[in-house]
Amino acid sequence: MQPHFEQALEALPRVSFMVTDGFLWWTLQSASKFKVPRLTFYPMSCYCIAVSRVATVEGVFSGSQPKDELVELTPFPWIRVCKDDVEAEFRNMETGGVAQEFHSKIIGTSINSYGMVQNSFYELEPAFADYLISNCSYKTWCVGPFGLAADQAKKIYLESDMKPRWIRWLDEKLEHKVSVLYVSFGSQPEVSREQLEEIAFGLKESSVSFLWVVNKKNWELPEGFEEIVKNKGMVVSEWVDQREILMHESVRGFLSQCSWNSVLESVCAGVPILAWPLASEQHLAARLVVEEIRVGLRVETSDGSLRGFVRREGLKKIVKELMEGKKGKEATKKVSEWACMAKKAVEDGGSSWSNLESLLQEMCVTEGEGKI
Numbered sequence: 001m002q003p004h005f006e007q008a009l010e011a012l013p014r015v016s017f018m019v020t021d022g023f024l025w026w027t028l029q030s031a032s033k034f035k036v037p038r039l040t041f042y043p044m045s046c047y048c049i050a051v052s053r054v055a056t057v058e059g060v061f062s063g064s065q066p067k068d069e070l071v072e073l074t075p076f077p078w079i080r081v082c083k084d085d086v087e088a089e090f091r092n093m094e095t096g097g098v099a100q101e102f103h104s105k106i107i108g109t110s111i112n113s114y115g116m117v118q119n120s121f122y123e124l125e126p127a128f129a130d131y132l133i134s135n136c137s138y139k140t141w142c143v144g145p146f147g148l149a150a151d152q153a154k155k156i157y158l159e160s161d162m163k164p165r166w167i168r169w170l171d172e173k174l175e176h177k178v179s180v181l182y183v184s185f186g187s188q189p190e191v192s193r194e195q196l197e198e199i200a201f202g203l204k205e206s207s208v209s210f211l212w213v214v215n216k217k218n219w220e221l222p223e224g225f226e227e228i229v230k231n232k233g234m235v236v237s238e239w240v241d242q243r244e245i246l247m248h249e250s251v252r253g254f255l256s257q258c259s260w261n262s263v264l265e266s267v268c269a270g271v272p273i274l275a276w277p278l279a280s281e282q283h284l285a286a287r288l289v290v291e292e293i294r295v296g297l298r299v300e301t302s303d304g305s306l307r308g309f310v311r312r313e314g315l316k317k318i319v320k321e322l323m324e325g326k327k328g329k330e331a332t333k334k335v336s337e338w339a340c341m342a343k344k345a346v347e348d349g350g351s352s353w354s355n356l357e358s359l360l361q362e363m364c365v366t367e368g369e370g371k372i
Contacts, residue, residue, distance in 0.1 A: 001024075001026075002026050002027075002029070002030060005027065005030055006030050006033065006034070009030060009034055009036075010034070015034070015036050016036075016037075016363050016364045017036060017037040017038070017039060017114070017363040017364070018031055018036050018037070018038055018039065019038075019039045019040075019041055019117055020038060020039075020040065020041065021040075021041060021042075022040040022041060022042045022106060022109075022110055022116075023042075023106055025102075025105040025106050025108075025109040025110075026109075027109075028109040028112060028113055031113075037113075037114035037115075037363060038113045038114055039113065039114055039115045039116060039117050040109075040110050040113050040115075040116045040117075040138075041116070041117050041118075041119070042116070043119065043259070043260050043261060044260045044281050044285070045118075045120055045125060045128070045260055045263075045285060045288055046118055046120055046125045046128035046129045046131075046132055046140075046142065047125050047128045047284065047285075047287075047288045047292060048260070048281045048284045048285055048288070049128075049132060050076075050128040050131045050132055051073065051076070051079060051081060051128070051284055051287075052086070052090075052281070052284065053135075053136075054073050054074070054075055054076065054131075055071075055073060055081055055085075055086075056090075058071075058073065058074060060073070060081060060082075060083070061083050061085075061086055061090055061091045062091055063083070065082075065083070066083075067082060067083040067084045067091075068082050068083075068084050068305055068306065069082055069083075070082050075131060076127065076128075076131075079287075079291075079292075081284070081287070082306070084283070084305070084306045084307055085283045085284050085287065085306065086281070086283070086284070087279065087280065089103075090103075110138065111136075111137055111138065112137075112138075113138055114138060114139065115138045115139035115140060115141065115359075116132070116136075116138055116139070116140050116141075117140075117141050117143055117359070118140060118141065118142045118143065118144065119143075119144035119145060119146050119260065119261075119264065120142045120144045120145070120264070121142055121144055121145060121341070121342055121345035121346070121350075121351055121352045122142045122345070122351040122352070122355070123341045123345060123351060124267070124293060124338060124341070124342070125288070125292070125293070129142050141355045141356070141358070141359045142351065142352060142355055143352045143355050143356045143359065144264065144345075144346075144352055145264045145265075145267075145268050145342050145345075145346065145352075147243060147261075147264065147265055147268055148268055148342060148343060148345075148346045149346060155241075155244055164238075164240070164241075165236075166211055166234060166236050166240060166245070167244065167245075167248070169211070169234050170211065170245070170248045170250045170251065171250075173209055173250040174248070174249050174250040178209050178250065179208075179209065179250065179251075179252040179253070179323060180209045180210060180211055180248075180250045180251050180252065180253075181203075181208050181209065181210040181211070181251075181252070181253040181254070181255060181274075181319060181322070181323055182210070182211050182213075182245055182246065182251050182253065182254045182255070182271070183199075183203065183210055183211065183212040183213065183254075183255040184212075184213040184215070184242065184254075184255075184256060184257075184262070185215075185256070185257045185276070185278060186215065186257050186259055186262070187215040188279070189257055189278040189279055191219065191278070193220060194309075195309065195310065196219055196220070196221060196222075197221075197222050198309070198310060198311055198312045198315065199310070199312075199315065200221050200222050200225050201222070201312045202310075202311075202312035202313070202314070202315030202316045202319065203229070203233060203315070203316075203319065204225075204228065204229050204232070204233070205312060205313075205316045206315070206316045206319040206320050206323075207232065207320075208232070208253075208319055208320065208323050208324075209232050209233065210229075210232070210233045210234075210255075211233070211234050211236065211245065211251075212233060212234070212235045212236070213236045213237075213240050213242075214235060214236070214237050215237070215239075217237070221235065242262070242265060243265050243269070246265050246266055246268075246269035246271050247269050251269075251271055252271065252272075252323060252332070253271065253272055253273075253274060253319075253322045253323050253328070254266045254271050254272070254273050254274065255273075255274040255276060255319070256273050256274070256275065256276065257276055257277060257278045257279075257282055258273070258275050258276070258277045258282040258283075258285040258286045258289060259280075259282060259285070260281075260285060263285055263288075263289060264342075266295075266335070267293075267295060267335055267338050267339060267342060268339055268342050268343075269339065270332075270335050270336045270338075270339035271335065272295055272296050272297075272322060272328060272331035272332045272334075272335050273289050273295055273296030273297075273331075273335075274296060274297055274298070274299065274318060274319065274322045275289050275290055275296050275297070275298045275299065276298075276299045276310070277306075283306060283307075286298055293334070293338060294330070294331065294334045295331050295334050295335040295338060296322070296331050296335075297318055297321060297322050297327055297328065297331065298318075299314065299315060299318055300314045300317075300318060301314070302314065
């Protein structure tokens with residue numbers, strides 16, 4: 001990939017800077033070769049990056065304590081994390097192997113890059129943005145949420161039959177003033193058949209209307225499930241416009257694996273989150289959602305662990321709490337406040353607008369002319 005990338009780069013007019021996926025560590029070599037400043041991008045929050053950095057430096061993830069024991073972080077004394085908040089490969093970075101080598105390259109090239117752009121807005125996580133700005137060798141700019149840069153007008157369909165069937169279904173629920181829980185775990189996580197069955201019947205027994213997007217073709221739901229829940233739920237296996245769904249007025253909750261893009265889309269739509277992290281940095285993102293910005297609740301496992309099995313009774317209980325209970329109402333109020341702040345951040349004069357202007361001024365000003 002690198003030779004093709006460099007060939008394309010060479011064919012371009014003069015490039016002032018590049019923004020590349022942080023996992024494509026080799027793009028720093030290309031940037032250095034063409035004397036172009038490199039900015040990295042990771043699809044995660046300032047919170048996750050800052051907390052991971054601190055916990056790694058302080059030995060929390062590699063310590064001898066039990067994997068579920070919470071440990072306070074020195075720069076953020078109100079935050080406590082445990083080894084189970086990260087994947088096993090991050091708990092001991094000195095064991096060697098392909099994964100360790102790959103992550104070392106990612107970290108090393110990020111440190112040696114000019115800066116990092118964040119799909120976030122300063123007001124959402126100021127302590128963690130400030131930490132990155134003050135404690136990292138590279139510069140950091142919060143210039144999101146990226147999703148709000150698109151046209152915010154509601155999508156218009158010339159004919160009602162042109163709408164996707166799930167949007168028509170949501171319209172019907174709105175007409176009858178029925179609130180809907182949107183359910184999606186993304187396309188990557190592996191979930192056992194036993195766990196899928198518990199999810200299915202937990203949703204059914206909650207009596208809450210739900211739209212469940214099942215993106216993995218090998219996920220087998222209980223036989224006849226769609227027929228059983230047809231009056232309350234819809235299961236979709238096609239690609240959907242998640243942002244359009246979250247912006248729909250009938251959607252009042254989101255059962256999510258807590259990828260950062262999903263969290264931000266839900267925040268911008270003013271929809272509270274039921275956090276069910278499954279992999280990667282999602283467990284830390286769930287802590288941000290529940291403990292830091294307080295826009296959601298977290299599923300409860302049968303044994304109380306972070307990564308345990310979730311039974312239908314527990315899912316039923318927490319779904320009803322999110323959609324109908326006091327804690328759900330509090331999360332809804334809080335996420336509505338964040339949604340307003342997100343919109344202001346990307347408006348002219350807002351924090352993200354100003355940060356983007358600052359970034360462009362720094363990277364693109366023509367020497368001696370003072371113009372972008």
